[in-house]
Amino acid sequence: MSSRSHSSRDPEKRAHYDARPSNEDPERMVGKISDFEDHEVFRQDADVNFRTVGWPRASVIFLKVIFATGVLSIPVAMASLGAVGGALSVIGWSALNTYTAVIQGDFRNKHPGCHSIADMAREVGGNWAKEITGALFIVAYVLCTGSGILGVSIGLNALSTHAACTVWWSFIATIVVAATASVRKFHxxxxxxxxxxxxxxTAVLIVVIAVTTRDRPASAPQTGDYELGYYVIAYPTFAAGMVASCTIFVSSAGTSAFLPVISEMRNPRDYRKALFLCMGIVTAAYLSFSLVVYRWCGTWVASPSLGSAGQTIKMVAYGVGLVGLIVSACLYLHVAAKYCFVRLLRKTRHLQENTWVHWCTWLGLTFGLASISFILAEAIPVFNYLLALTGSICFAPLAITLPGWLWLHDHKAWVKGNALQQMAYWFHVFLIPLGAFFLVGGTYGVILEIIDAYATGLIGAAFSCADNSGSVSSS
Structure with a gap:
């Protein structure tokens, strides 16, 4: 018997997987555990043990992956959709993203050899599906890293009152993010x-409290009459509505980043505990924080929203929240690099041994992907547009279409089942064209908005030194 098989039969390790019914034969369950472990990507008896993450720590990792960029962009989206439309969108997308995350996690645990969503796509569609999904996954989290780098550069500009060229702040942010992302384990x-x-x-809470103490929004005219621009129900153009919807959707759609974390959990079957805790907190925070900021700032809300309460509070908020922005970008980069790392070194001794190949591959990936993120952040230097583009191009197929396909793969018989099973089956069929609609419609809307932003001067030239925090002209 191999040492790997022996380790999976150890009583302490079996305890991590004790999810069997009380009447199930223990010896049969031990065999299931052994089979489950034999298909895991990372072995627990290797020189470098990646399997060290408990579910409470996993829930915090999930929170950090999801929370930062979303909470900074949703108030801007509500300015397009109105309070009711924005609130329903937050609730609806959060519920759907939670459900599709359950599908992904359940599928992964039924097929434990899957490390990423690309591996899962191979299970249902073969190698072509794997390569397309893998490319989308890398692009998604490189774009997310770019949004994080952009957020850090905005924070540094705000704290320094634009003391240096924005490109330099972005470069410094990239180096810091790449260095922190180079830590190998999620644990x-x-x-x-x-x-x-x-x-x-804490930073967002400071801004939420601060905006309620002002007589008028910080960005609005400080004398004379002005229009707040708060609407219970709004009627946006197609392009503006799609950008806003994609922004809210992407704020909780990064659940494909949870899958590599499952592979590093001590007990992958605890995934649902971590997921539900994370998404419950995220949805409550998104809804309450964004509604308050939009109610008090209206169309004068800043992007990112930490700048919505004036220059002093902006500096305080960015000072407090800078660590959070860096960690968000770090996690996005780590997820993208870990996917490539496992793809390159899987089934070789270099995956879990401290060799030169191991370290050169890992560091080359983190700093290489960070460089690409830096370029994208400077090419599309508007926070909500970068996020919306990520949502439409990448997360629409990853978080809507593919989960529907995964569910159908494991529930083929339901098409001929009872009425409820048939309804469930066709609901999951519907997810496939829904994701395709947001891929096409969302991308079209975002591109129109970006073109308009360049035409009106909202976006300056790429790699511009201009202040991107609004601090120079803020009062």
Whole structure:
């Protein structure tokens, strides 16, 4: 018997998987556990054991992956959709993204050899589906890293009152993000996620409280009459509505980043506990924070929203939240690099041994992908447009279409089942064209908005030194 098979039969390790009914034969269950472990990507008896993440720490990692960029962009989206439309959109997308995350996690645990969503796509569609999904996954989290780098550069500009060229601030942000993302294990960056979540949550709370103390929004004219621009129900153009919808959708759609974390959990079957805790907190925070900021700022809300309460509060908020912005970008980059790392070194000794190939591959990926993120952040230097583009191009197929396909793969018989099973079956069929609609319609809307932003001067030239925080002209 191999040492790997023996380790999976150890009583302490079996306890991590004790999810069997009380009447199931223990010896049969041990065999199931062994089979489950034999298909896991990371072995627990290797030189470098990646399987060290408990479900509470996993929930905080999930929180940090999801929370930061979403909470900074949703108030801007509500300015397009109105309070009712925005609130329903937050609730609806959060519920759908939670459900499709359950599908992904359940599928992954039924097929434990899957490390990423690309591996899952191969199970249902073969190698072509794997390669397309893998490309979308890398692009998604490189774009997310770019949005994080952009957010850090805005924060540094705000704190320094634009003391240096914005490109330099972005470059510094990229180096810091790449260095922190180079820590190899999710467990080792776990303490950063606690600090990052506390940091950004506190920063947003400061802004939410501060906007309610002002007579008028900080960006609005400070004398004379002005239009707040708060609407219970709004009627946006197709392009503006799609950008806003994609922005809210993407704020909780990064659940494909949870899958590599499952592979590093001590007990992958605890995934649902971590997921529900994360998404419950995220939905409540998104809804309450964004509605308050939109109610008091209207169309004068800043992007990102940390700048909505004036220059002094902006500096305080970015000072408190800078760690959170860095950690968010770090996690996005880590997820993208870990996917490529496993693709390149899987089934070789270099995956879990401290060799030169191991380290050169890992560091080359983190700094290489960070460089691409830096370029994208400078090419599309508007926070909500970068996020919306990520949602339409990447997360629409990853978080809507593909989960529907995964469910159908494991529930083929339901098409001939009872009435409820048939309804469930066709609901999941509907997810496939729904994702395709947001891929096409969302991308079209975002491109129109970006073209209009360049034409009106909202976006300056790429790699511009201009202040991107509004601090120079803020009062």
């Amino acid at each position: 080792q960056i776990g303490w950063l996620t606690w600090a990052g979540f506390a940091s950004i949550f």
